[in-house]
Amino acid sequence: MTTIKDIAKIAGVSVATVSRVINESGYVNVDTRKKVEEAINVMNYSPNEVARSLYKRKSKLIGLLLPDITNPFFPQLARGVEDLLQENGYRLIFGNSDENEDKELDYIRTFVQNNVIGVISSTNFPDSDTYHKLKIPIVFLDRTSNESPSVYADGREGGRIAAREIILRGSKRITILQGPAHIKPAQDRFQGAIEVLEELGMTYDVIQTSSFSYGEAGKWAKELFDKHTDTDGVIASNDIVATAILQEAHRLGKAVPQDVQIIGYDDTPLSSLLSPSLSTIRQPAYDMGREAAGLLIRLIEQDKVEDSIIQLPVSFVERETTRTII
Amino acid sequence: MTTIKDIAKIAGVSVATVSRVINESGYVNVDTRKKVEEAINVMNYSPNEVARSLYKRKSKLIGLLLPDITNPFFPQLARGVEDLLQENGYRLIFGNSDENEDKELDYIRTFVQNNVIGVISSTNFPDSDTYHKLKIPIVFLDRTSNESPSVYADGREGGRIAAREIILRGSKRITILQGPAHIKPAQDRFQGAIEVLEELGMTYDVIQTSSFSYGEAGKWAKELFDKHTDTDGVIASNDIVATAILQEAHRLGKAVPQDVQIIGYDDTPLSSLLSPSLSTIRQPAYDMGREAAGLLIRLIEQDKVEDSIIQLPVSFVERETTRTII
DNA sequence: TTGTATGCGTTATCAT
DNA sequence: ATGATAACGCATACAA
Numbered sequence: 001m002t003t004i005k006d007i008a009k010i011a012g013v014s015v016a017t018v019s020r021v022i023n024e025s026g027y028v029n030v031d032t033r034k035k036v037e038e039a040i041n042v043m044n045y046s047p048n049e050v051a052r053s054l055y056k057r058k059s060k061l062i063g064l065l066l067p068d069i070t071n072p073f074f075p076q077l078a079r080g081v082e083d084l085l086q087e088n089g090y091r092l093i094f095g096n097s098d099e100n101e102d103k104e105l106d107y108i109r110t111f112v113q114n115n116v117i118g119v120i121s122s123t124n125f126p127d128s129d130t131y132h133k134l135k136i137p138i139v140f141l142d143r144t145s146n147e148s149p150s151v152y153a154d155g156r157e158g159g160r161i162a163a164r165e166i167i168l169r170g171s172k173r174i175t176i177l178q179g180p181a182h183i184k185p186a187q188d189r190f191q192g193a194i195e196v197l198e199e200l201g202m203t204y205d206v207i208q209t210s211s212f213s214y215g216e217a218g219k220w221a222k223e224l225f226d227k228h229t230d231t232d233g234v235i236a237s238n239d240i241v242a243t244a245i246l247q248e249a250h251r252l253g254k255a256v257p258q259d260v261q262i263i264g265y266d267d268t269p270l271s272s273l274l275s276p277s278l279s280t281i282r283q284p285a286y287d288m289g290r291e292a293a294g295l296l297i298r299l300i301e302q303d304k305v306e307d308s309i310i311q312l313p314v315s316f317v318e319r320e321t322t323r324t325i326i
Numbered sequence: 327m328t329t330i331k332d333i334a335k336i337a338g339v340s341v342a343t344v345s346r347v348i349n350e351s352g353y354v355n356v357d358t359r360k361k362v363e364e365a366i367n368v369m370n371y372s373p374n375e376v377a378r379s380l381y382k383r384k385s386k387l388i389g390l391l392l393p394d395i396t397n398p399f400f401p402q403l404a405r406g407v408e409d410l411l412q413e414n415g416y417r418l419i420f421g422n423s424d425e426n427e428d429k430e431l432d433y434i435r436t437f438v439q440n441n442v443i444g445v446i447s448s449t450n451f452p453d454s455d456t457y458h459k460l461k462i463p464i465v466f467l468d469r470t471s472n473e474s475p476s477v478y479a480d481g482r483e484g485g486r487i488a489a490r491e492i493i494l495r496g497s498k499r500i501t502i503l504q505g506p507a508h509i510k511p512a513q514d515r516f517q518g519a520i521e522v523l524e525e526l527g528m529t530y531d532v533i534q535t536s537s538f539s540y541g542e543a544g545k546w547a548k549e550l551f552d553k554h555t556d557t558d559g560v561i562a563s564n565d566i567v568a569t570a571i572l573q574e575a576h577r578l579g580k581a582v583p584q585d586v587q588i589i590g591y592d593d594t595p596l597s598s599l600l601s602p603s604l605s606t607i608r609q610p611a612y613d614m615g616r617e618a619a620g621l622l623i624r625l626i627e628q629d630k631v632e633d634s635i636i637q638l639p640v641s642f643v644e645r646e647t648t649r650t651i652i
Numbered sequence: 653t654t655g656t657a658t659g660c661g662t663t664a665t666c667a668t
Numbered sequence: 669a670t671g672a673t674a675a676c677g678c679a680t681a682c683a684a
Binding site: 339340341342343346352353354355358377379380381382383 | 669670671672673675676677678
């Protein structure tokens, strides 16, 4: 590996001078600058970020913690984060937490050990000690905590919209899937929907679920139609579950949306590809990722940051699993 | 931040001794070890990986380069990689290349700048200078290059299977989608299919495509049924494109699989959720990721590694877009 | 305008 | 069995 020393030798200057031209700091004569740049090009030199990081006590690395990149909602988030960071010269250390606190702590620790300059986390434990003690900027993504910087979509409103739309389109006996208890955004959207259901005096049933995995979704779907045969509207906790419901309805010979309406949540790419395509509440995942990255960069680079809590709007995406308004 | 110096002071020993207990290297008295461990626990100390990395000239970081995490095939790969690496104490620096060589080089450079100890890459340019000059182990994932370590599924065989199965199930006028020219695995599967088509003397048409994106897939679907009205079997370049074909067939009122059979490629989670669910060629993505990580670790930790080219089997997954064998 | 020297936190060598 | 110290590659304070 070629080091700053090699460059200095080749250019016939001291390492300090080389450092100056690299970092455009301090004075340096035009001619010597040229010599140095020449040497840098010839050797195809680029500075060792590890040494820099050690000296400055901070790197260009940012830690990203997501529950599970295999859940189609998260790649979009990740991509948004990565794009903006990359454009700004930052790089990503990435980990899946599986909503598991231990795994999460382990990652946070190695983030710190690697001098990451900030972290973006979709955690279920934003109030844990680990986060409070962190001395680097952190933004919670798709999660919130008090006054902490965070980027999320309005889950409660999303739930309200879902309930309103499905009622508006004529469902009378609604079943609502309650997402995993430990996942805050899932509870928010559930609460929002319940509110509207109550306000409008609708009769409804609730099915508890404990994960968002493809594997288990089918189970809830079966349970739903098993327990609540006369359901004519389903508010699912996310698109994955909604898809399973749709499949099960299909299997049972129920017509969607004529017999049962279904509303998903997230608007993952999947939802537009189903037949019938899935009506859903859209979260602007890619934008959320970008916003989170932007916020983190501001937190890192500026002294004072306003608007460190960013709430993005959700919206109803009308597709084919809901009827058209009469 | 608490450093090894702090621990040394608290434990009343030298930094050398602390280092010894941390790394379990050299002799250290049981009692002093206890004192040191005590201090480490009290201070919740963990060593600065950056300093370690600087001294040792290598980190515990591994670079992972994927085309686009937003394409549902790649999260599975990524997850496989991450799981195995994480279990072995390695961490991931992650980047999307968008199949763009410049972006890729940029990432490889920053990988090196950060002393990554190995790289896993799904690149279209495995023979580029950058990779040849890399002095750290690299494994190509879902890609191959000569004798270089790599993990991939047998694309040619996958293509052959797809063609065989669709013919076996009665399609006579097959249209085959040729994936992006610059993506090697896409061409492999295409070649494999063509071989069988030729061998069996089938008539077939080819549609060129230039990306795997959701956005453009619909375009090719339209083109396909537009140009080749009498097609009764479609071999798609991957599940995304197959899904678009399925949608378009549906829109045109063609019955699947009665009028048209469709075979996808990859077996992304998506494919089992469609209606009709998608028959496809399965690539064991998660396992490929794990294998790649395992191979890389062997490359890193062992002097000599056999079987550094790992080919995983593909298989036909029979679902509802193909007819049952007569 | 440039160079020398120091320290970032760690590991390893060499004494003791 | 333990400690003092050089070195990893870089950026900066200070001298010149």
